[in-house]
Amino acid sequence: MSAERSIELARVFKAIGEPVRLRLLSLIASHAGGEACVCDLTGAFELSGPTISHHLKVLREAGIIEGERRGTWIYYRVRPETLSAVSSVLTPAEVLA
């Protein structure tokens, strides 16, 4: 694994290396239609809207989720290509690469 690739991948792992963000990822993926807005997510946490929004921003900047504004809300969905990329790094064949 090159130093450059390790920097790129570590960024994704770091973003999900935080319990609230990992649960947000799980909640978005499992929400009806595979997408969710902040309004759908705050109920699961004892956290303010702005705090949830901050964690969503970190996930978005790491390329794990993407958001689309529709009306008042931004709807977030998981980017499966990022998940597969980091997941494959953890399988023996890729770890060996």
Next chain:
Amino acid sequence: MSAERSIELARVFKAIGEPVRLRLLSLIASHAGGEACVCDLTGAFELSGPTISHHLKVLREAGIIEGERRGTWIYYRVRPETLSAVSSVLTPAEVLA
């Protein structure tokens, strides 16, 4: 995903959410015999032995690698069960669980 499980899994992701540790994981997995000592790893980095040892300790405490002392050195190998557990979290079926 329960809050407890998210804390447990996030700990593993956080440990590999650092470029040096991600490369160490890759180097150990790809080393002859699937194990490596600090003496095998320092050459790949512009880092001191103690710094490499610190990163190995973080990986070990997160359950990603395990070490066995033989003579002067501790030999580290990857724990595939931890990698499969976190890898499966990133696959759609598990993200949905």
